Amino acid sequence: MIVLADWYSKDILKITKFVSPDGPQKPVMAGANVHSLNALLKSYFISFGDTKVYSGDFVLDKRSIYIDSGTEITSFPAGGYLLSTNLQEEPQSLMARNGQPTDDVIPTLGVFP
DSSP states (O other): OOOOOOOOOHHHHHHOOEEETTEEEOOSOOSOOHHHHHHHHGGGTOEEOSSOOEEEEEEETTEEEEEEEEOOEEEOOTTOEEEEEEEEEOHHHHHHHTOOOOEEEEEEEEEOO
């Protein structure tokens, strides 16, 4: 099974706007349904975060991988392998939490044998 999660945050949706031909708009949804993914993966002891949005790139096996916007893995089963990498929190995510920018090492990819 392979699961890829985007992000979802009600707080970020409240402050996010985009421009369409009809003028400024507020999104009604964004990213993935992280809450439903977490419910589905709960029995596997896997969950994704729902308060922060990250982006950045890293190298895996000589291949460059770019994450445009995603969330962190917040729990993963014992015996599994987690790849963590330096990612930057997105500006909207920081504003929603009134946070300060940090260069965090984020669990990004999990493999369970």
